[in-house]
Amino acid sequence: MPLLELEEVGKHFGGLPAVDGVNVGVDDGEVLAIVGPNGAGKSTLLKLIVGLERPTSGTITFDGRRISGHPTHTVSRLGIAMVQQTPRVFPNMSVLENATLGAIFGSDAGGRTESEALAMGREILTIVGLGDRHGDQVANLNLHERRFLELARALAGQPRLILLDEVMAGLNDAELSASIEMVRTIRERFGITVVWVEHVMKAVMQLAERVVVLNFGRVLAEGPAETVMRDNSVVEAYLGAGDVNNA
Numbered sequence: 001m002p003l004l005e006l007e008e009v010g011k012h013f014g015g016l017p018a019v020d021g022v023n024v025g026v027d028d029g030e031v032l033a034i035v036g037p038n039g040a041g042k043s044t045l046l047k048l049i050v051g052l053e054r055p056t057s058g059t060i061t062f063d064g065r066r067i068s069g070h071p072t073h074t075v076s077r078l079g080i081a082m083v084q085q086t087p088r089v090f091p092n093m094s095v096l097e098n099a100t101l102g103a104i105f106g107s108d109a110g111g112r113t114e115s116e117a118l119a120m121g122r123e124i125l126t127i128v129g130l131g132d133r134h135g136d137q138v139a140n141l142n143l144h145e146r147r148f149l150e151l152a153r154a155l156a157g158q159p160r161l162i163l164l165d166e167v168m169a170g171l172n173d174a175e176l177s178a179s180i181e182m183v184r185t186i187r188e189r190f191g192i193t194v195v196w197v198e199h200v201m202k203a204v205m206q207l208a209e210r211v212v213v214l215n216f217g218r219v220l221a222e223g224p225a226e227t228v229m230r231d232n233s234v235v236e237a238y239l240g241a242g243d244v245n246n247a
Contacts, residue, residue: 001064003028003193004049004161009058009068010217011044018044020217021058026161031187031194033208033225035201037237041217042197043085046163049195050082051075062161076105081154082163087146089138089153096134098149099125102156117156124152127189128182144171148182155186162186164196168203180206205229213237 002025011019019041026032034042047053049060051072060068067075081102089098096118103117103124112120125131128148133141141149147167154162168179180203186192198204204211204225211228213221215237221228228234 002026003030003063004195005059005061006045006049007059007061009045009048009060010056011041011048011053012056017041017217019048019055022214022217022219024212024219024222026193026195028160029187029191029193031183031196031207031209033204033211034195034197034214035199035204035211035229036214036220040214042214043165044217045214046082046165046195046197049075050080050163052082076157076159079158079160080163081157081159081161083147083151083154083165083167085147085166085169087143087150089146089149091137091139093138094134095125095130095136095138095141095149096121098138099130099134099152099156102153105157120156121152124156125149127155127185128152129178144175148179155190155192158190159192161193161195164194164198166197166199168198168200171200176200176203179203183207201229 004026006022006024009019009022010017022045036042044053048055051070054069059066062078062080100117100121103112103120122134125134128151130148130152151167168176171179187194208225211225212219213228213234220237221231221234
């Protein structure tokens with residue numbers, strides 16, 4: 001049984017389908033990439049899973065429990081966290097204070113002391129490359145660092161499933177390589193299932209065990225990255241001409 005299962009999930013805005021009858025299952029411990037052209041419904045799909053949007057139709061099940069339409073705080077307590085394109089951090093707090101919030105309020109926070117939460121925050125900050133910035137104010141971080149701080153806060157809550165929305169957008173080659181290794185470390189160290197919306201094909205090809213391609217809110221293709229990203233319908237809808245590894 002999949003850890004996460006979407007059955008005929010749809011979301012309409014003003015009668016127009018952003019997500020249209022999506023069926024996807026995600027196994028425990030899997031890294032699944034969701035790709036597609038702009039406006040394909042990728043980010044909306046993540047928001048439906050985490051409770052930021054309510055589905056118009058269909059069912060979303062997590063660990064055997066229906067979560068469709070549940071509020072975000074309920075979904076979070078069940079063990080689902082999300083990192084969005086625009087980081088939602090607290091700029092007047094320190095980096096460590098932000099990360100520690102995840103350890104205090106996350107799905108595995110019950111019974112954790114303040115000192116344990118701080119230790120968890122420091123550990124996670126080191127993993128995401130912000131270990132030497134723990135005393136800094138968040139206002140001093142750039143956009144990419146804020147994204148990774150939000151990732152640290154999500155991880156500090158020890159979720160079973162984490163949703164990543166284009167967290168590698170705009171990185172240079174060195175930052176991208178470090179980020180790919182970071183996601184590998186997260187999965188191997190914590191056993192977290194990852195559902196990941198991404199446009200950076202280099203990262204998708206290196207990390208994703210399976211790829212789902214959305215187009216106009218529907219699943220266009222699904223399978224191993226090497227196979228799916230060379231499917232003619234995918235190339236036409238999303239990549240255009242050229243080598244996928246250079247996209």
